[in-house]
Amino acid sequence: MKFNILIFTHATATHYPMNYLASIGSYAIMVREVFKKPTKWRIMKSLILKEIDDLIFGSLGIIIFISFFIGGVVAIQTALNISNPLIPRNLIGFATRQSVILEFAPTFTSIIMAGKVGSYITSSIGTMRVTEQIDALEVMGVNSLNYLVFPKIVAMFFYPFAVAIAMYIGILGGWIAGVFGGFSSSADFVEGLQLDFIPYHVTYSFIKSVVFAFVIATVPSYHGYYMKGGALEVGKAATVSFVWTSVVIIILNYVLTQLMLG
Amino acid sequence: MIEVKDLHKAFDGSPVLKGISTVFEKGKTNLIIGQSGSGKTVFMKCLLGLIIPDSGTICYEGQIYSQLTPEQQRDLRQEMGMVFQGSALFDSMTVEGNVMFPLEMFARQSRSEMQDRVEFVLRRVNLADAHKKYPAEISGGMQKRVAIARAIVMNPKYLFCDEPNSGLDPRTAILIDNLIQEITREYNITTVINTHDMNSVMEIGEKIVFLKDGIKEWEGTNRDIFRTDNEAVSNFVYSSELFKKVRQMYLEERD
Incomplete structure (x- = not known):
């Protein structure tokens, strides 16, 4: 049992902002513990299905809504900034595709998910901590980290499907805004979509989304699991978790882009 | 022990x-x-x-x-079975689900055997009618009894x-x-x-x-506590007038 040591480490790191290394260390130990002493498959299966429903299907509405309008805005912004008649109108479709596939679908959606799913994960696990439900699991001999966090990690591996939907809807939003806004013809837009298409960019985007999915599942879990205090602290932990999840996503986005496209 | x-x-x-x-x-x-x-x-x-x-x-x-x-x-x-101060029942599970939880996690029994065991312990704590209720729907005393039922369902030592x-x-x-x-x-x-x-x-x-x-x-x-001359224990246990009188009566009866 290391969790009381981890709580101390986490608290120390929270009180002394320079001590980030301690937090990273306790986060790494937490991730290792998640994969130890697995829960019975029969129970785990139902937990995973529930988390897929809560985390993925429950987020599709907001993902579709945001992607549609972001795609539309990208198309309009691109069209409004093309003042030179020598620049072909198919650039609108091209720019929409590139922006949506490379950044907006995987990264922007992940930041939204860090807010929606991340705060849900932190507050639900944090509430279990303050109401001693996690202690109850530990006393029963259950590996509470495996029971609580592992299903979320597995569920979030379905996140690339949500990102694929975000890509499709984003481009659809761009097409609707471009064509029905009178900025481009449908033929020009579709030509731009097909122009210099590099399939590896989609692979890059999916790889990023898998990494972000792991971050969205584990960083908020860490903040919920090791939190101390009462109801007010649950709210604070959810806010801190959103900030840190976003920071980690943005840093990893830079690192992965440099590694895979640089 | x-x-x-x-x-x-x-x-x-x-x-x-x-x-x-x-x-x-x-x-x-x-x-x-x-x-x-x-x-x-x-x-x-x-x-x-x-x-x-x-x-x-x-x-x-x-x-x-x-x-x-x-x-x-x-x-x-x-x-080990544990009854927490706040009961620590799992909010998302019914009373039955809470009591069944340790069995599902660890017992090697059929579903019907587990069901029988849950029935038995819920009857033992006088909660035979609360199976399908959620913790938020029952009183504090009932929550404590569910917590006791969950604690004893695995026959703890x-x-x-x-x-x-x-x-x-x-x-x-x-x-x-x-x-x-x-x-x-x-x-x-x-x-x-x-x-x-x-x-x-x-x-x-x-x-x-x-x-x-x-x-x-x-x-x-609890009998020794009436006779103790330990000041710290006396101050703690007999801090209320009622318990002081109870102690006095006990000592008078004994004498």
């Missing part, structure tokens, strides 16, 4: 437990009492393995907890209760105390109760350990 020897625990350099040694006997309701901040909760969490003591040993029927592997510690914990009757009316508190004592005797388990409640001390205190500032100040039975 649980034997505790020279248990020490400090947080951030401040000692909370200072060399506690005692024995909690099988088939008896063992009570830990003391003022807030005396170290009761830390002591109980050490017994449960939720906090690792700095030094000292806790021995469960000959097995020293700190010498067990993490897997053996988890196996041992499956022999050790039962720990952290202030089991806090927040309950006196009548329900007595029912909970009696239920715990009956279960302790019926299944011959080692029960350790952390309490502030003087009614519990008088009613079911077959062995009482009084903690003060992290030290075991006194131990004895």
